[in-house]
Amino acid sequence: MVAPPGDDFDRQLQKLAIEAQQHPPQSSQRLQTLNKLINEIWQSKQLGHPQSGLWLPNVYEDLYNEARQRTMLEICQNIDKYKPQYPVMAWVNSLLRYQFIAVVNDYNNNRIISLPSLDDLERFASQEDPLDDALLVRRFLQDDPENLLQAESIRGRPDVTFKILAWARFVEDYSWDELSKNLGISPQTLCSFFNRNLRNLMPYLNRYLQ
Amino acid sequence: MSKVTENLTFAVPLSFEAHSIAQQCCKHQPSPQKAKQVYLNTLAVYAVDFYLRCQGFDTNWCQSDSRNPVMLKFIDVADLNIKYLGKLECRPVLPDAEVCHIPPDVWENRIGYVAVRLNQSLKEATLLGFTEKPAKEIHLSQLQSLEKFTEFLCQKRQSEPVNLRQWFSGIIEAGWQAIEQLLSIEKVELAYMFRDAVNITLGQQIDLGMELGEQSLALVVMLPPEPDSEVDIRVQVHPMKGQTFLPPGVKLMVMDESGETVLDTESREADNFIQLHFSAELEERFTVAVALGETSVKQDFVI
Numbered sequence: 001m002v003a004p005p006g007d008d009f010d011r012q013l014q015k016l017a018i019e020a021q022q023h024p025p026q027s028s029q030r031l032q033t034l035n036k037l038i039n040e041i042w043q044s045k046q047l048g049h050p051q052s053g054l055w056l057p058n059v060y061e062d063l064y065n066e067a068r069q070r071t072m073l074e075i076c077q078n079i080d081k082y083k084p085q086y087p088v089m090a091w092v093n094s095l096l097r098y099q100f101i102a103v104v105n106d107y108n109n110n111r112i113i114s115l116p117s118l119d120d121l122e123r124f125a126s127q128e129d130p131l132d133d134a135l136l137v138r139r140f141l142q143d144d145p146e147n148l149l150q151a152e153s154i155r156g157r158p159d160v161t162f163k164i165l166a167w168a169r170f171v172e173d174y175s176w177d178e179l180s181k182n183l184g185i186s187p188q189t190l191c192s193f194f195n196r197n198l199r200n201l202m203p204y205l206n207r208y209l210q
Numbered sequence: 211m212s213k214v215t216e217n218l219t220f221a222v223p224l225s226f227e228a229h230s231i232a233q234q235c236c237k238h239q240p241s242p243q244k245a246k247q248v249y250l251n252t253l254a255v256y257a258v259d260f261y262l263r264c265q266g267f268d269t270n271w272c273q274s275d276s277r278n279p280v281m282l283k284f285i286d287v288a289d290l291n292i293k294y295l296g297k298l299e300c301r302p303v304l305p306d307a308e309v310c311h312i313p314p315d316v317w318e319n320r321i322g323y324v325a326v327r328l329n330q331s332l333k334e335a336t337l338l339g340f341t342e343k344p345a346k347e348i349h350l351s352q353l354q355s356l357e358k359f360t361e362f363l364c365q366k367r368q369s370e371p372v373n374l375r376q377w378f379s380g381i382i383e384a385g386w387q388a389i390e391q392l393l394s395i396e397k398v399e400l401a402y403m404f405r406d407a408v409n410i411t412l413g414q415q416i417d418l419g420m421e422l423g424e425q426s427l428a429l430v431v432m433l434p435p436e437p438d439s440e441v442d443i444r445v446q447v448h449p450m451k452g453q454t455f456l457p458p459g460v461k462l463m464v465m466d467e468s469g470e471t472v473l474d475t476e477s478r479e480a481d482n483f484i485q486l487h488f489s490a491e492l493e494e495r496f497t498v499a500v501a502l503g504e505t506s507v508k509q510d511f512v513i
Contacts, residue, residue, distance in 0.1 A: 022426065024415035026385050028364040031265045032357055035220055038264075042221070065223035065333060069260065072222075076264040107226055115229045116249075117331045118305070125236055125245030134240035137283060166284065170240065176314045187314040191285075195318065198284055205280045 013040055013088035020079050034076050041075070041092055042068075048093040050100040062115060063107065067100040074099065140208050141167050148204050154185065154193050162197040165190065218356045220337045222257040229332075231256060235276070240283060251276060251288035254302040254326040257335035259290055266384070267363065268293040285315040295366045296321040303327045303338065309347040310338075317344045321366065325353055371495060371510035377410050378437050389413040392428040394451050400482055401430055401446060409435060415450065418505045425457065426450040429500060429509070439491065441513050445498050446485040447477075456481045457502065464488060465497040472496075 016037040023030035041047065050067075052060060074095050082091050116124040141149065141163060149163035160183060168174045176187040183190070198205075222228075232252040239245040259271050270291040275281040288300045299320045303310050310325040323344055327336040339353030340362070354362075372383055389398055392413045401411065413430040432444040447462050449455065456477040462484050463474040473486045490496060490513045499508045 024385070024417050024426075026266050026364065026367065027417045028357075028360040029417060031360040031364065032218065034264070035218055035356065035360075038220070039218075061333070062225045066225035066227065069223045069225065069227075073260070073264055077266070103226075111226070113226060113230055113233065115225070115332065118328070119330070121246050121249060121332070122242050125239070125242045125249060133238045133283075137240050170284070188317055191314045192318055195285065195315070198281065202278075202280065209280050209283065 009040075009044065010087050010089065013037065013044075014084060016040065017079065017082050017088050018084055021082070034079060037079075037088075038072055038075065041088070044089055044092075046089040046093070048096055050097045051104070059112065062112070063100065063103055066107070067096060067103045070099040070103065071096045136209060138171055140205075141171065145208065146204060148201060152193075152197060154189065157183075157185065160185065160190075160193075162194065162201065165194050217339065220261055220356060222260050222335045222337070224253055224256070224328075224333050224335055228253055228256040228335075235279070235282060238279060238283075244283075247286060248282050250302040250304075250328060251286070251300075253328055253332060253335055254300040254324075255288050255290050257326050257337060258298060258300040258324050261337055262290075262292060262363075265360065265363075267295075267367075286313045287316055289316065289320070292321075292363075294370050295363065299323045299344075300326055303350070305330050307350075309349050310353070311347050312344045314346075320344065322359075322362065323348075324359070325350060368509060371512040374431070374433060374441075374443075374511055374513045375437060375492065377412065377433060382412060386412040386414050386431075389428070389430055392450055393430075393448050394453075397448050397483070401432075401448065409433065413448075414509075416447075416500055416507045418500070418502050418507060425453055427456070427460070427500065429498065431498075431511075437492065437513075440489045441492065442487075442489050443513070444485060444487050446483050447500055448483040454482065456483060459502060460484065461499075461501040461506075462486055463499045463501070465499065467495045469497070 016033055020030050020033040020037060023033060049064065055063060071092065075092065082088065144150070144163060149166070150161040152161065154160040165179065168179055174182070176190060179190060180187045232249045235252045236245040236248040239248055255271065255274070255276050259269050262269050270293055271277060274289045274291045274297070275285070275287045276289050281287060288302070290298045290300055292298060297320050299312070299316045299322070301310050301312055301323060303325050305328065310323075312323055322340050322342050324340045325338045325348070327338055328334075337356060338350060339355050340359045341348055341353055342362075372386070376382075389401055389411055392415060393401065410433040411430065413428045416427050416429050418427065428448045428450050430446040430448060432446070434442050445462065445464065447456065447460060458477055458479050458481070460477040461474060462476075463471050464486055466472050473488055475484050475486055477484050492513060495510065495512045497508055497510050499506050501507075
């Protein structure tokens with residue numbers, strides 16, 4: 001989108017801000033207007049970049065995003081505090097400046113974590129050493145120490161229990177579709193049975209798997 | 211590029227908070243593939259949770275299955291509980307994908323499914339739209355728009371009855387306020403003509419959309435100071451601050467639990483406000499509707 005010239009753009013933002021104020025709180029019209037207003041604000045060439053010279057670019061991007069996000073929440077929650085005699089972007093930029101300082105305070109150096117991209121994610125996740133956890137689940141399913149995993153079965157199919165399904169899914173890595181074909185039971189029925197049992201068995205699972 | 215024809219979307223920046231929750235949730239998953247899935251699911255739920263909080267909804271992510279470490283090991287889940295409304299499922303959509311996948315694990319107990327596009331750097335999530343009915347995969351062009359999504363949620367929220375009995379103990383739902391904040395001073399005095407000094411009186415702005423142009427209306431509910439086995443209730447419709455008269459043709463109706471209209475009135479030329487007066491037994495449910503032309507707004511109450 002080509003940003004419209006300054007004055008028109010200001011007026012357009014102001015119109016949206018005032019429109020949002022006029023709709024009742026919690027009405028879908030207010031929600032949609034706020035959504036449009038936020039979208040326009042992020043397109044603005046006048047959006048400030050507080051402290052941009054003080055940080056390495058990659059760290060700055062994340063700090064800025066966190067501050068931008070908190071500012072969005074503040075705009076939505078406090079739209080009624082916007083005073084139409086000032087340009088919307090002046091109000092937004094002052095909120096953003098404060099939020100940036102708050103983010104820097106919250107995440108000063110040692111709490112800054114690295115954010116993996118989609119390409120890094122599998123490598124990133126496998127640093128956790130999942131083998132221990134896999135082994136724990138496998139052993140638990142095998143041993144069933146309190147003998148509760150086979151207490152129920154799908155109606156008319158005493159061979160299909162929580163234990164059988166969990167084993168097939170998590171140790172043998174079958175998908176619900178494959179299991180559905182093999183057992184001749186629809187995926188919905190299998191999942192419905194599985195989820196209900198999972199919920200009922202939660203205290204038991206918590207005792208052994210946490 | 212024309213923006214008019216484009217669907218509304220909402221982009222959420224993903225930074226330290228989002229990723230630290232995702233990193234927490236993907237710990238102790240039995241395989242790297244599963245950990246990746248949990249990571250992406252968590253970012254999708256985070257984005258929807260943020261959107262809903264921006265829009266004033268009361269979410270309860272911490273009590274959702276998608277934050278339960280044991281649940282995450284066994285099912286592919288990305289749910290988000292919204293107080294009083296139910297569960298939404300928030301499914302991640304990869305950068306180049308054209309469909310949204312919904313696994314059978316989550317086909318039950320959901321009020322809807324939101325598709326959330328993640329970008330390659332995982333620094334931004336975009337809410338694309340939603341569907342009420344699950345399917346193994348849904349083409350993104352088949353999703354209902356975000357506009358429909360907000361309407362859908364607001365309708366759900368409105369369909370929750372306002373609990374008037376709680377007003378006696380000072381528990382007031384969001385959206386209801388002292389009438390001094392809604393009406394001009396003369397109107398407040400008019401409204402109070404019918405009450406004792408200690409009545410409970412609250413109002414809510416109502417939106418009849420295009421029918422009214424710039425003008426807004428307020429629905430006012432008055433209760434006696436104490437509950438009795440029968441409660442005396444007045445409902446009124448006033449023009450909001452800055453306006454003297456109601457437009458003619460505004461209808462106010464009270465319906466019983468079966469939807470049958472039991473009382474109604476309509477504004478004429480130069481009416482300051484309209485009112486209905488009735489009594490209800492404790493536990494009784496009723497609906498108040500305000501209508502003008504083709505548009506009407508309904509609110510359920512329980513006393």
